Amino acid sequence: MTSTTLEFETIAIDRPVDGVVVATLNRPERMNAQNNTMFRELETLARTLKLEDDLRVLILTGAGRAFCAGFDLEDAETLTALSPLGMLDQQELAARGLLAIRTLRVPVIAAVNGAAAGGGFSLSLAxxxxxxxxxxxxxxxxxxIGLTAGDLGCSWLLPRLINPALANEICYTGRIVGPEEADRIGLVNKVVEPDQLLPEALAMAELIKANSPGGVQLSKRALQANMEVSSYAAALELENRGQALLTRGKDMPEALAAFKEKRAPKFTGE
Structure with a gap:
């Protein structure tokens, strides 16, 4: 499936270069706070992009001065009126949106331009x-706000990205982690000046695009799946299957030929 036209109420879509989609959370007047429309649109975005054969990278960022301020507190007042099952439905709706982004078959780069709080923090972790x-x-x-940090994947992802004890501290205190600390503890890959944020994300996307599409996608699948398997042997089994699949395609022979001929490979993802 080729590129599609995507129009949303809470997310602005741009395609600055071939194979790269920039999705901008677009509620700047509410610091891009999440509501049910945004959760549904994140899920729809990921499901639609998953069908685009030429997609290589998704960049996620925020409009205005925030990345995402978390669940909109104007809507949060209604949560206490929900029944237990009604609240479970609400949680599952929100979780589906973030899960869809995390499990997109191509790499997702979060270009965090401002505050990433609560559910917005979880979205950046995804x-x-x-x-x-x-x-x-x-x-x-x-x-x-009287809730648990066990929300939208935060309690699973954060201790795997940084020191578990430090993750505990951040979750128990609710304190702010600034950009320098985020860089030092490995929460982010790098920190740049505001005007360099999207150019840096696009440069990273270009580095990814230069590689075999199948290799990148199966690398993502292996890296994510092997965070969850229980043994080294299970990890090896998954890796073996990925390599076996990729040697059946056209990109590996092309890479070998390009190496011998001292030229850049021309990957097709086939």
Whole structure:
């Protein structure tokens, strides 16, 4: 399937170069706070992009001065009125949106331009790579409003990205993590000036695009799946299957031929 026209209420879509989609959370008047429309549109975005054969990278960022301020507190007042099963439905709706982004078959780069709080923090964690502006700041704000940091994947992803004890501290205190600390503790891949954020994300996307599409996609699948398997042997089994599949395609022979001929390979993903 080729590129499609995507129009949403809460997300602006741009295609600056072939194979790269920039999805901008677009509620700047609410610091791009999440509502049910946004959760549904994140899921729809990921499901639609998953069908685009020429997609190589998704970049996720925010409009205005925030990346995403988490669940919109104007809507949060209705949560306490929901029944237990009604609240479970609400949680599952939100979780589906973030899960769809995390499991997109191509790499996702979060270009964090400002505050990433609560569910917005979880959304940034769901990306494969995080590049932060010097204006970025992160916090697991859940405990500040009487909720648990076990929300939208935060309690699973954060201890796997940074020191578990430090993850505990960040979640229990709800304190803000600034860009320098985020870089130091490995929460983000790099920090750049605000005007360099999208150019840096696009440069990273170009580095990814230069490689075999199948190789990148199966690398992502292996890296994510092997965070969850219980043994080294299970990890090897998954890796073996990926390599066996990729040697049946056209990109590996092309890479070998290009190496011998001292030229850049021309990957097709076939």
């Amino acid at each position: 990306a494969d790579i995080r590049i932060a502006s010097t204006a970025a700041k992160f916090n697991a704000a859940f405990v500040k």
